[in-house]
Amino acid sequence: MTKQPFVTNEALKEIVKQYPTPFHLYDEKGIRENVKALKEAFSWNLGYKEYFAVKATPNPYLIQILREYGCGCDCSSYTELLLSQSVGALGRDIMFSSNDTPAEEFALAHALGAIINLDDITHIDFLEKTIGEIPKTISCRYNPGGLFKISNSIMDNPGDAKYGMTTEQMFEAFRILKEKGAEEFGIHAFLASNTVTNEYYPALAKVLFEVAVKLQKETGANIRFINLSGGIGIPYKPDQTPNDIRVIGEGVRKVYEEVLVPAGMGDVAIYTELGRFMLGPYGCLVTKAVHEKHTHKEYIGVDACAANLMRPAMYGAYHHITVMGKENEPCDHMYDVTGSLCENNDKFAIDRMLPKIDMGDLLVIHDTGAHGFSMGYNYNGRLRSAEVLLKEDGSTQLIRRAETPMDYFATFDQFPVYEELKKNTEEAERRFGGMKQE
Numbered sequence: 001m002t003k004q005p006f007v008t009n010e011a012l013k014e015i016v017k018q019y020p021t022p023f024h025l026y027d028e029k030g031i032r033e034n035v036k037a038l039k040e041a042f043s044w045n046l047g048y049k050e051y052f053a054v055k056a057t058p059n060p061y062l063i064q065i066l067r068e069y070g071c072g073c074d075c076s077s078y079t080e081l082l083l084s085q086s087v088g089a090l091g092r093d094i095m096f097s098s099n100d101t102p103a104e105e106f107a108l109a110h111a112l113g114a115i116i117n118l119d120d121i122t123h124i125d126f127l128e129k130t131i132g133e134i135p136k137t138i139s140c141r142y143n144p145g146g147l148f149k150i151s152n153s154i155m156d157n158p159g160d161a162k163y164g165m166t167t168e169q170m171f172e173a174f175r176i177l178k179e180k181g182a183e184e185f186g187i188h189a190f191l192a193s194n195t196v197t198n199e200y201y202p203a204l205a206k207v208l209f210e211v212a213v214k215l216q217k218e219t220g221a222n223i224r225f226i227n228l229s230g231g232i233g234i235p236y237k238p239d240q241t242p243n244d245i246r247v248i249g250e251g252v253r254k255v256y257e258e259v260l261v262p263a264g265m266g267d268v269a270i271y272t273e274l275g276r277f278m279l280g281p282y283g284c285l286v287t288k289a290v291h292e293k294h295t296h297k298e299y300i301g302v303d304a305c306a307a308n309l310m311r312p313a314m315y316g317a318y319h320h321i322t323v324m325g326k327e328n329e330p331c332d333h334m335y336d337v338t339g340s341l342c343e344n345n346d347k348f349a350i351d352r353m354l355p356k357i358d359m360g361d362l363l364v365i366h367d368t369g370a371h372g373f374s375m376g377y378n379y380n381g382r383l384r385s386a387e388v389l390l391k392e393d394g395s396t397q398l399i400r401r402a403e404t405p406m407d408y409f410a411t412f413d414q415f416p417v418y419e420e421l422k423k424n425t426e427e428a429e430r431r432f433g434g435m436k437q438e
């Protein structure tokens, strides 16, 4: 199996004339086809709604595309709420699924009319003190503990996760919230991440649906929605079989009809908070080979680094690499593909078999559309790249410019040194032209 980039070599050669590497490129066509398929897969559920996990790709222009298909925003911070507000996602279009939440974030979420998803039972009092009431609609995050298994294979370890309430606490929380005036309830859980199996969502749904039936029966709470959250994964490796969202939707429907419908809960809405599945495969990091080094190993140095894509350094995550224009050449060279950080884990690939790479070759690092740009950081004074949208008609749109040195220095703006930084930056730009973005 091979993984094909969503952009051709010819098209990319034109694109890099306009936007200097490195940059993240997004595929509008792929995004639209995928969100349509997701909606279809859950169309059996009248209240179905996807709340895009903003943290995965916090770009208003990309979120706006998802908004066209009725997606809301899943936020967990102040700035994510502001971003959501700025694309017109307000009120019930916001799911506020946060944890360790500062008071001002609850206040802003409530002011925007967001659905608040409580991570902990102690947050009931904290929220009430902060906003002066308990909202009519409220959700609680569930963590059953233990290991989350599907047919004997361990998917993840919720017992070790900081999120959510225990089973006992869920019952207690629902009782308290009801007493305090809550009228419509939701349940949420996120028990495994990046699952490349069609069985995760149905298995999670079963856990949540069963606890929902008990909660409604024992507390009398009116449960209006069940939020399956994120966790549907993508095949980062070429030999992985992608999830089939239709099979997943059908799997959830089956459990819904087995558990919720007989309990008289056939009108409960299903919500999702997908991030990776929505955009992961529809973004890539475009970078150029700028150095080769032959020492104890063979190294290719590229002009991107872990500041542009942290997953390989942080998780040892695999990201497929295509050397553009050499798709059909034999992968007979073993390379470490590195960035320039003074940090030995700054490697996009280790011992990777690739075609022979020449200086100036364009490399496409796949599947950076979610948890890619957004995890970027500024170590070593490295700057975040631009984001570019490849539109359906083949044209491109800059949807975020690259950072400049003055963005990096911006937080010194109240300090005397700022003028010096500015002067030196301008002079360097004049003399060397570096770091310039049109």
Ligand SMILES: *Cc1c(COP(=O)(O)O)cnc(C)c1O
Pocket (backbone or CB within 6 Å): 053, 055, 056, 074, 097, 098, 190, 193, 194, 229, 230, 231, 232, 273, 274, 275, 276, 277, 370
């Ligand atoms: C990160 C996150 C998501 C999205 O996760 P993916 O793995 O990108 O699907 C959804 N909900 C919450 C609360 C999250 O923290």
